[in-house]
Amino acid sequence: MKPYLQLSGVNKAFGDFVALDDINLDVEKGEFVTFLGPSGSGKTTTLMIIAGFEDATHGAITIEGQSLAGLAPQERNIGIVFQNYALFPHKTAEENVFFPLQMRGVKKAEGLRKAAEMLELVGLEGFAHRYPKELSGGQQQRVALARALVFEPDLLLLDEPLGALDKNLREAMQIEIKRIQKRLGVTTIFVTHDQTEAMSMSDRIVVFSDGTIEQAAPPLDVYHKPTTRFVADFIGESNLLDATIRSADEGLADCPILGQVAYRTEGQPRLHDGQEVALLIRPEHLKLSRKPLEECRHASMTVETIVNYGDNALVIGRKDTAQIRVRVPGADVVTLEEGDECHVNWTDHAVFVLEH
Amino acid sequence: MAVTVSNLAGRKNLWPWLLLAPLALYLALFFLVPLGQVAMMSVTEPRVGLDNYEKVLTGTLYRRVFINTFFTAALVTVCCLLVGYPLAYLMNHTTERRAMAILLLITMSFWTSFLVRTYAWMVLLGNNGPVIWLLATIGFADPPGILFTRFSSTLAMVHILAPYMIMNIYSVMKKIDPALIRSAESMGAYGTSLFRHVYLPLTAPGIANGSVLVFVICLGFYVTPVLLGSPTEQMAAGLIGHQIEQFLAFGLGSAMAIVLLIVTLIVLWIYSRRFGLDRLYG
Amino acid sequence: MDRLMRWIGIGIVIFIAAPLVIVVPMSFSTAASLQFPPPGFSFGYYVQYFNDPTWLRPTFNSLFIGAMTTILTMALVVPATFALVRHKFWGKGVANLMMMMPMAVPHIVMAVGYYSYFGSLRLVHSHLGVVLAHTCLSVPITFLVLSANLKGFDRTLERAARSLGATPRQTFWYITLPILRPGLMISALFAFIQSFDETVVAIFISGRDAETLPRRMFDSIRQEADPVIAVISTLLFLAVFLGLIAPHVLRMVRRSLVRVPLPKPKKMAAQHREAA
Numbered sequence: 001m002k003p004y005l006q007l008s009g010v011n012k013a014f015g016d017f018v019a020l021d022d023i024n025l026d027v028e029k030g031e032f033v034t035f036l037g038p039s040g041s042g043k044t045t046t047l048m049i050i051a052g053f054e055d056a057t058h059g060a061i062t063i064e065g066q067s068l069a070g071l072a073p074q075e076r077n078i079g080i081v082f083q084n085y086a087l088f089p090h091k092t093a094e095e096n097v098f099f100p101l102q103m104r105g106v107k108k109a110e111g112l113r114k115a116a117e118m119l120e121l122v123g124l125e126g127f128a129h130r131y132p133k134e135l136s137g138g139q140q141q142r143v144a145l146a147r148a149l150v151f152e153p154d155l156l157l158l159d160e161p162l163g164a165l166d167k168n169l170r171e172a173m174q175i176e177i178k179r180i181q182k183r184l185g186v187t188t189i190f191v192t193h194d195q196t197e198a199m200s201m202s203d204r205i206v207v208f209s210d211g212t213i214e215q216a217a218p219p220l221d222v223y224h225k226p227t228t229r230f231v232a233d234f235i236g237e238s239n240l241l242d243a244t245i246r247s248a249d250e251g252l253a254d255c256p257i258l259g260q261v262a263y264r265t266e267g268q269p270r271l272h273d274g275q276e277v278a279l280l281i282r283p284e285h286l287k288l289s290r291k292p293l294e295e296c297r298h299a300s301m302t303v304e305t306i307v308n309y310g311d312n313a314l315v316i317g318r319k320d321t322a323q324i325r326v327r328v329p330g331a332d333v334v335t336l337e338e339g340d341e342c343h344v345n346w347t348d349h350a351v352f353v354l355e356h
Numbered sequence: 357m358a359v360t361v362s363n364l365a366g367r368k369n370l371w372p373w374l375l376l377a378p379l380a381l382y383l384a385l386f387f388l389v390p391l392g393q394v395a396m397m398s399v400t401e402p403r404v405g406l407d408n409y410e411k412v413l414t415g416t417l418y419r420r421v422f423i424n425t426f427f428t429a430a431l432v433t434v435c436c437l438l439v440g441y442p443l444a445y446l447m448n449h450t451t452e453r454r455a456m457a458i459l460l461l462i463t464m465s466f467w468t469s470f471l472v473r474t475y476a477w478m479v480l481l482g483n484n485g486p487v488i489w490l491l492a493t494i495g496f497a498d499p500p501g502i503l504f505t506r507f508s509s510t511l512a513m514v515h516i517l518a519p520y521m522i523m524n525i526y527s528v529m530k531k532i533d534p535a536l537i538r539s540a541e542s543m544g545a546y547g548t549s550l551f552r553h554v555y556l557p558l559t560a561p562g563i564a565n566g567s568v569l570v571f572v573i574c575l576g577f578y579v580t581p582v583l584l585g586s587p588t589e590q591m592a593a594g595l596i597g598h599q600i601e602q603f604l605a606f607g608l609g610s611a612m613a614i615v616l617l618i619v620t621l622i623v624l625w626i627y628s629r630r631f632g633l634d635r636l637y638g
Numbered sequence: 639m640d641r642l643m644r645w646i647g648i649g650i651v652i653f654i655a656a657p658l659v660i661v662v663p664m665s666f667s668t669a670a671s672l673q674f675p676p677p678g679f680s681f682g683y684y685v686q687y688f689n690d691p692t693w694l695r696p697t698f699n700s701l702f703i704g705a706m707t708t709i710l711t712m713a714l715v716v717p718a719t720f721a722l723v724r725h726k727f728w729g730k731g732v733a734n735l736m737m738m739m740p741m742a743v744p745h746i747v748m749a750v751g752y753y754s755y756f757g758s759l760r761l762v763h764s765h766l767g768v769v770l771a772h773t774c775l776s777v778p779i780t781f782l783v784l785s786a787n788l789k790g791f792d793r794t795l796e797r798a799a800r801s802l803g804a805t806p807r808q809t810f811w812y813i814t815l816p817i818l819r820p821g822l823m824i825s826a827l828f829a830f831i832q833s834f835d836e837t838v839v840a841i842f843i844s845g846r847d848a849e850t851l852p853r854r855m856f857d858s859i860r861q862e863a864d865p866v867i868a869v870i871s872t873l874l875f876l877a878v879f880l881g882l883i884a885p886h887v888l889r890m891v892r893r894s895l896v897r898v899p900l901p902k903p904k905k906m907a908a909q910h911r912e913a914a
Contacts, residue, residue, distance in 0.1 A: 053797055073800040086798035090816045099812075103803035147802065375721035376733055379714040379777070386774045387740055390751030397754060439650050446647040458651060460882065465654055467878040469835040471852050472871040475859055476657035479664055479868070484673040486660060515657060576744020578838045583859055593746035593838075600750055600842070613747040624742050 002065055004029040004187055005050075005155060010059030012045055012211075019045045021211045023059070027189070032181055034190045034198040037208030038234070043191050046208075047157050050189070052076050063154050074103070079148030079186075081161045085140045087132040093119060093143045094128035100151040118146040121180060138169045145177065149184060156181070156188040162197060174201055195235050199223070207231050223282075229354055232280045237314075239283060239325055240354075245275045253353065255279060257322045258299050262348040271353070278354045284327040285350035288315060288336070289343050296345035303340045306333060317344065394610045401607030408611035418595075418612065425592040426619075428510060428581075429574035435514040436570045437563065440521035444562075448529050459526075466519035474580045477512040478503060509585035516580060517573060521566035528562030561631070568627045575620055592616050658875060665868035672863060683869045693866060696854035700834055703765060703850060707772040707833035708826050714773070715780045715829075716822070722781075723788040741778035745838040748775065753842045763845025771843060772833040779832055780825045787821025 003026035012020035020042045027033050035043035048054040050061060052073035061068045068076060079100075087096050094115050101111035119128055122142040132140055141161060148156060158177070162170045178201050181188050192198055198205050199219045207214040207222065207230070215227045226232040232240060243255040248271040255261050261279060271277065292298040301317035301324055313333040315326045324344055328336075336342070398408050412418045447455045465473070481487055481503045488502075502508050532555075540554045578593040585591065590598070592612060599609035665683055667676035687693050715737075721727075722734060740748070752771045753762065761767035795817065799809040815822075837852040844850050851870070858864045 051797075051801055053800075072805075073797070074803045074805055076801075077803075078801060080798065080801040082794050082798055084792075084794065086792070086794040088795060088798075088813060088817070090819075099799070099804075100802035103808060151803065369727060372721035372725035372727045372730075375717040379718040380733070380736070382714055383736055383740075383774065383777065386770050387748075390748065390755040391743065393755045394747060394751040397750075439653065442643065442646050443650045446643060450647075461651065461655055461658075463882055464875075464878055465658060467831070467882065468658060468875055469837075469852065471835070471837055471855050471859075472661070472874055473657055475855070475867055475871055476661050478859065478863065479660050479672055479674075480657055482672050482674075482863075484671070486674040489674050512657075515653065518654065572742070576746055578744075578746045578749075579856065583856070593744060596746050596750060597838075597842075600753065606750075606754060609750055613744075613750045616744055617747050620744060621742060 006062045008060050011057045013057045019211050023213060029187055030185045032188045032203045034202035034205050035208055036198040036205050041208040042211040043208045047159055047191050051078055051080055051157055077153050078155045079153035080157045081144045081148050083160045085144040087140055087143055089132055092129050092131055096143055097147045097150050114150055118150040122146045137165050141173055156186045158190040160192055229278055232354060237283045237325060239281045241279045243277050243279045245271050245273050245277060248273055257319050261351055263351040263353045280352040280354055281350050283325040286326040287345040288326055288328055289345060292343045293345040296347055298343045298345040301344050303338050394613050397606050398610035398614050408607045412611045412615055421590055421592055421595050429571050432513045432574045433567050433571045436518045436521040439518050440525055444522050444525040444529050447526055462519045462522050470516055470579050473516050474512055474583050481508050505586050506589050509581045512580050512584050517570045520569045524566035525559055525562040528559050532558050572620055572623055661868045661871040665872040683866050687866050687869045696849045696851045699848055700851040703768050704830045704834040706769045707776055708830045710773045711776040711780050711829040712826055715777055719781055719784045719788055723785050737781045738778050740775050749839045749842040752839055756843055762843050763847045765848045768844050768848050771839050772836055776829040776832040780829045783825040783828050
């Protein structure tokens with residue numbers, strides 16, 4: 001079966017600068033896909049090419065097998081929520097939502113009824129006659145969402161829509177957007193540079209870097225089984241330690257810092273003995289103790305810095321030339337002091353190996 | 357299939373020209389041509405040659421008028437600064453309400469036509485006017501006539517052009533971060549040294565803007581000097597009008613107009629090299 | 639020091655305010671010529687102004703010429719401003735300079751030029767001639783106001799409109815133009831005032847037939863200082879005053895009008911809890 005949305009070999013160059021280099025991506029119908037990456041990594045450019053505001057230098061984009069080539073933005077039937085919402089300031093919430101229907105020749109009575117339904121869906125009944133400047137940031141966000149969805153678009157694009165909201169509101173909106181997206185079943189591409197947003201909302205995360213796709217996988221896979229060093233580093237906190245494969249068959253590596261280490265083998269690329277690799281251990285998979293814990297592998301380290309977050313703390317320790325970051329529950333850190341010697345413990349399952 | 361760049365690029369390059377064409381044509385026909393005609397007349401009327409320029413640049417009357425114009429413009433600019441700077445400063449250091457009231461007054465003055473304000477000064481300074489009346493009331497038995505003198509026209513021009521100066525300085529002053537002044541004070545600057553080392557340099561762009569604007573407008577000022585000034589001490593614009601209307605001396609009037617234009621453009625050019633012209637009126 | 643500054647401030651304010659205020663009592667005077675204090679109060683000069691065709695005709699001429707100038711200026715400047723603000727093209731700097739030039743040329747220079755040029759085109763003493771000249775002089779200020787507005791326009795709104803199904807033309811008519819309307823109105827007002835107040839060029843080219851109000855006032859002041867001018871000055875002054883405070887008054891009226899109590903965002907609060 002053909003994928004719903006397909007990007008194949010999409011390239012974009014501005015003069016000599018290559019903004020996008022051979023982007024290939026398949027998206028299933030109803031899927032919620034997040035483009036995640038630092039600014040300038042090409043995620044927004046890709047979005048703008050899908051929307052029709054930029055032309056790709058090479059490559060093709062199809063929806064249900066139909067090419068979008070040569071279609072103007074208004075002919076693509078794609079709903080977009082822009083970074084600053086782009087609500088029309090001279091139109092009320094209702095008129096904003098009615099606008100796409102008006103452009104499609106829907107009669108006013110019917111269009112307004114649909115607009116009202118949509119506003120209700122996003123939780124804004126009673127606000128129909130307010131102008132954008134009379135609405136709060138979160139409410140404007142909802143109007144923008146209603147406007148982008150009211151004409152039943154084939155695709156919904158969200159361009160960092162939550163960036164302007166404060167933390168609490170952002171979390172509420174994450175849940176809200178997800179709820180509405182599920183209910184309508186609209187295929188969605190969400191652009192963000194906020195990894196927690198990406199983690200909590202997506203069916204799949206596409207990690208961008210320097211105009212290429214680093215990895216496209218479900219959130220937990222991206223977190224636990226990153227395919228590149230960039231992804232491991234960009235998403236979540238990580239300890240990345242250099243090592244050499246001792247025995248690929250047994251899953252053993254030599255690490256100058258930790259000694260001999262066993263690693264997880266699932267889904268790894270083919271490794272050979274003597275290969276230089278990087279070991280990924282997430283800080284929350286490490287445990288600190290005064291004495292080595294049983295049934296764990298362990299190493300000793302010196303506590304350098306303790307950063308308290310209340311419910312948990314980040315302990316940064318040193319072993320030889322390397323820093324080791326450990327997440328510990330808030331309660332455990334009380335007995336610890338900077339300069340203490342302690343043991344860091346892990347299980348084999350916590351170690352993931354990456355090609356250099 | 358490939359999404360290639362369409363040949364829209366060609367059309368996009370033509371589009372701004374199409375939008376610009378009507379105005380460009382209009383300005384060519386009704387701005388450049390008449391201006392060119394002035395230049396033309398200056399060297400062809402009544403005979404082909406540079407006689408007119410020779411007369412304008414060497415004749416004592418014309419030279420005196422141009423020098424007078426230049427000095428009057430400079431004097432008006434300095435007076436506007438003396439009026440404008442303290443007021444702008446006060447507007448920034450008084451209550452919001454008062455500042456708004458003064459701003460309203462200045463805007464009102466700005467929007468009232470030159471002619472109305474010139475007339476108002478005639479009323480104020482007239483022989484039966486309030487100023488003479490006030491002088492008489494407080495004991496000056498026979499005050500001298502002040503209308504139709506260099507003093508009266510200068511005073512009116514200062515009043516008419518002061519809003520340009522005030523607005524320019526005020527807007528710059530308003531943007532000064534109060535923390536900057538406080539930090540200067542914390543480092544020991546106060547009184548005149550605070551003014552000289554902090555306030556003055558920060559407001560210099562406003563002063564420059566306002567001064568150039570006032571000076572340039574004053575150079576070409578017609579209405580006020582003609583109506584209020586002394587007939588024996590004309591300014592350039594008045595003399596040009598006089599040549600055309602009274603003597604039908606198109607050649608001489610045009611030559612003077614061109615000299616006036618060149619002086620104006622030189623001032624603006626010097627200014628624009630330092631600050632950029634579009635900032636001036638912005 | 640503070641006290642001294644205070645008095646200097648009061649002095650300057652009086653200097654600026656006095657000429658604006660003085661014409662008002664004079665316009666209600668009974669004296670045959672300018673005299674202070676006015677010997678008596680009457681509406682005599684108002685009656686005279688509104689019954690004298692030699693004053694009314696120039697007034698209507700000025701209004702007509704101002705309106706025509708505004709229309710012509712806007713028709714020329716609006717497209718040009720779009721080109722200059724939104725496009726990059728060869729010769730843009732020159733075009734920009736060209737639009738500002740009429741502001742740099744003293745009006746007396748242009749007056750000499752128009753006097754001779756329109757003489758050869760037989761446009762002297764005609765409404766059309768004055769409109770053509772005034773349009774030229776209105777271009778820079780109109781362009782300045784409009785381009786500032788256009789630069790501040792968020793083009794994402796146009797992208798949004800396109801994504802919602804509007805063609806470029808629909809986007810322009812339904813989105814761009816309505817949002818720019820206040821800026822357009824203000825720049826049109828600037829064009830009108832520029833024409834309505836313009837004196838020097840009008841003195842030279844408007845003649846008897848197209849005589850404008852400033853020209854009539856100028857001649858009158860030069861010859862006899864007719865107190866009717868005080869009436870006109872008062873009326874013009876009043877117009878400026880009303881024009882300036884109108885927006886504030888309108889805002890206050892709108893605020894005091896019955897305001898339907900806005901519904902409380904109940905659902906929002908519920909969702910907040912849900913999120914927390």
